[in-house]
Amino acid sequence: MDLRYIRNNIHIKEEDQQRIKDFPVLIGGCGIGSYIAECLLRMGFENLTIADGDVVELTNLNRQNYTSKDIGLKKVFALQERLHSINPQAKITVFSEFINKDNHMCPK
Known part of the structure; x- marks a missing residue:
């Protein structure tokens, strides 16, 4: 087991x-989502996608x-930096836009 999560x-x-570790998680919204993302990362989820x-x-x-x-920074980029400071190996994908039916990030 990775010592990080022992x-x-x-x-x-x-x-x-x-x-x-590789299970994909989508977090929509970086308000309360900012805390959820950090908790998930610290728990061992290393494949996070964040949209806001x-x-x-x-x-x-x-x-x-x-x-x-x-x-003044986009929330997704500020959060991505924070999460990478905790675990640089994590895959943190960001979308700097709100989730809506037009950008195909939610069902129509």
């Missing part, structure tokens, strides 16, 4: 840990997983 073995079997068309604003900092250095 403490997970209390709750997650080794074969399950390996299974979730918004930018980080000062008013986001009290309730979202961003810092003052992120103000």
Whole structure:
């Protein structure tokens, strides 16, 4: 088992840990999604896709997983950088747009 996730073995079997490593997860929205993405990454999910068309604003900092250095950046890029600082090997794909029926990111 990857030493990064060795403490997970209390709750997650080794074969399950390996299974979730490449399991694809789509996170739509980087508000609460910013916390969910970090928790998933720390748990061992290393194949994350994140979509949001918004930018980080000062008013986001009290309730979202961003810092003052992120103000003005697209949320997906700020979050991608944060997640890669936690696990540089993770595959973090970002789409800097809102999910809607026109961009084929949700069912019509």
